[in-house]
Amino acid sequence: MAQVKSHIYTDRQWIAAGEYDREKHQLTMQIREIYVGQSFVLLTDEFIRSLQRLCGAFASIVELGAGIGWLGHWLSKYGLRLQASIDNKSWSDFPPERYLDLVQNMDAVAYLHLHPEVELFILSWPQEDDLAARIWQGLRPGQHLLYIGEERGGCTANSDFFDLIHGHEVENNASKEMRQSFLSFDDFHDQPHLYQK
Numbered sequence: 480m481a482q483v484k485s486h487i488y489t490d491r492q493w494i495a496a497g498e499y500d501r502e503k504h505q506l507t508m509q510i511r512e513i514y515v516g517q518s519f520v521l522l523t524d525e526f527i528r529s530l531q532r533l534c535g536a537f538a539s540i541v542e543l544g545a546g547i548g549w550l551g552h553w554l555s556k557y558g559l560r561l562q563a564s565i566d567n568k569s570w571s572d573f574p575p576e577r578y579l580d581l582v583q584n585m586d587a588v589a590y591l592h593l594h595p596e597v598e599l600f601i602l603s604w605p606q607e608d609d610l611a612a613r614i615w616q617g618l619r620p621g622q623h624l625l626y627i628g629e630e631r632g633g634c635t636a637n638s639d640f641f642d643l644i645h646g647h648e649v650e651n652n653a654s655k656e657m658r659q660s661f662l663s664f665d666d667f668h669d670q671p672h673l674y675q676k
């Protein structure tokens with residue numbers, strides 16, 4: 480991870496200094512493409528530690544649209560066990576054999592409706608369809624959603640979702656620290672945001 484980070488920083492410095500090097504930048508792109516075949520979120524030590532602190536406030540946490548399941552895997556390595564990691568395995572770029580055993584094959588909204596006890600749902604890089612909006616609509620008042628994705632008009636969620644979450648962001652020390660610790664690949668504009676319904 481330190482190596483990946485160093486490539487990201489180096490690229491940013493090149494670009495900032497106007498010294499864009501096509502060959503070296505290509506290498507970063509290759510790393511990014513290999514990485515996103517496993518996880519769209521850059522799972523750095525700093526980010527997972529910030530999640531450890533933020534998630535400590537919640538008794539039950541579930542990841543929806545979990546993909547391969549690496550976020551849940553790393554959180555458990557850091558001592559934080561998710562109640563479930565849910566994915567319907569519909570993303571064609573993730574071959575079925577790549578999913579970690581912890582990922583349960585189920586529709587995210589169906590799970591949400593069956594589990595009112597969950598205090599925090601995590602949703603990263605939902606596609607630009609209506610899933611993120613339907614998840615928000617399915618939440619009960621008081622439940623939280625940690626959304627990791629791009630802003631309105633970006634590559635994740637649809638505009639209904641951004642209308643729905645408007646005014647629901649939770650600002651506290653833990654969410655601030657989480658945002659500060661977060662890194663993205665170049666050309667990715669994802670950010671973590673904590674919302675409460």
Ligand SMILES: C[S@@+](CC[C@H](N)C(=O)[O-])C[C@H]1O[C@@H](n2cnc3c(N)ncnc32)[C@H](O)[C@@H]1O
Binds near residue numbers: 566568585587610
């Ligand atoms: C772009 S991928 C992101 C995966 C992962 N969260 C990440 O950040 O790497 C979107 C994921 O949502 C899953 N997905 C799409 N529709 C779903 C649904 N209705 N229920 C559960 N998972 C779904 C796909 O199978 C895919 O793994």
